[in-house]
Amino acid sequence: MTRTACITTPIYYVNDRPHIGHIFTTTLCDAWARAMRLQNCDVFFLTGTDEHGVKVEKSAAEHNVTPQAWADTNAAEFERILPLFQISNTDFIRTTQPRHERQVQEFIQRLQKSGALYKGSFEGWYDEGQEEYLTETRAKECEYKSAVNGKPLVRAQEQNWYFKLSAFSDRLKAHFESHPHFVQPSARMNEVVGRLREGLQDVPMTRTNFTWGIPMPGDPGHVIYVWIDALFNYITALDYTDASPKNPRAHYWPADWHVIGKEILWFHAVIWPAMLMALELPPPTKIHAHSFWISEGKKMSKSLGNFIDLPTIEKYIARYGLDAWRWFMLTRGPIDATDADFRASAFHETYTADLVNTVGNCSSRVTAMIAKTFNGQMPDDIERGGAWPARCQQAVADWQKHFANFQLADAAEDAMKLLRDVDLFINQTEPFKLAKDPAQRERVASILAQCLESVRIASLLLEAFLPQKMAEFAALLGVSGDTSWDVRSRWGALKPGCPVTKVALYPRVESDKS
């Protein structure tokens, strides 16, 4: 029986344009999904778009189109760009799809039956121009005036459906205690636990001031709040209103990882698990909340206009290649608790140091020596690998452990270390010198065979990060994607005599000193 794995990105709000943040999150998930697939896992990798809410309704009106048309256009853009980054998602869910809307209504009805919902009145500071409520702190910040038109905020009230979040306080606390790694990184876990200690308030889950959303079952005029609607995507994509074994997707839940940005942690770590508890469904296994990119030392913001947007990203890919882009995202990105800086100079240095000088050069020197010394054929290793099989096995084990813990950059480093060891080994054993002595031919054959086999295994470990060139390299060596993990991850997949040509995987790129 094959293992299953499930990973999700947040669904992206269609009022936004795709930028480095979306692509970063999605790429993280993609690398993990690819790593699991390499290991023969049956992977469900979900992404999609969040399309309801007052902001979409307003933007649509400004553009003189229907909300659905506006959502269609923008959702299409999010979906269109996935192949540009070789994202290997297995589904793309949109919250305006019938499958989602139908199931959300059913889940809401179940929540109602469970007694987790009640109708109460909501009072708050209301911006009449923007037609939205502001939080108490936000209202204070704006001195109780609209940030947009300067008119005073009004005290407004409306009837809403509430989710009884407070009732789940103890169960949530118990879950956090028994699952100390539920939220990663640990700094984020601390934040959630700390806030949980302060007590929970029930959350409004419907609105009446707009209509672009999923109607509240049995209460016309009430629309399900976008966030509640959106969270359900993780299980509506699995048709999880039917959790029985007859549903071919049901076994993917609970998801191994919800990968999110830190700003939406509370919803995923607290509200979402509580709703699932109310529905008597299992919570997600783990949540990884990454941090943000900043740009050349400055926070990205709409007002500064320094977002790393799609055209900027496409320029990098045109210049350095997709692998380089993914490599920088995955190894230098804000995957943990601190923000990371996107600098053009750092991008260039990372590409040169890692992909050109290490991956590219090491594979090049090894294949070149074999091509020259052994007529382009994998030589026979009478030493049976020497110390290398164990060394490679260790790298594979470390890599697996790091991926299991969502430590992607560390997993990449496992492969890089292996390559650096190969470089070192070549300098120490000097096969290029020994090759001049016919008496040393067997020794040279063993050294080079060991090098190539180690490089091959390193490239396997890099394939989730660098899908383009590593797949190409594997194919060149005749050990490509349809070969099983057991064969590929073990020593000895390259047989003596198989053809080897000199490779040049990552060309040097001149830095543009302006």
Add this chain to the structure above:
RNA sequence: GCCGUCGUAGCUCAACCGGUUAGAGCGGAGCACUCAUAAUGCUCAGGUUGGCGGUUCGAGUCCGCCCGUCGGCACCA
């Protein structure tokens, strides 16, 4: 304001429960080598581990205070 991060070599970061001369990568300097994409390997960083005080046989690692940074505080990846 409340809660929470982080503050270690020029840069990016390591260091499990406190325990020998605090470690890598990148950049820089020198040397070696020539199979390779002017690549690679070796050597070189005398860092008061933000500051002050405390606990301890012993603290980067625990406690207190201070300084600085960043984040969350309900809908911006």
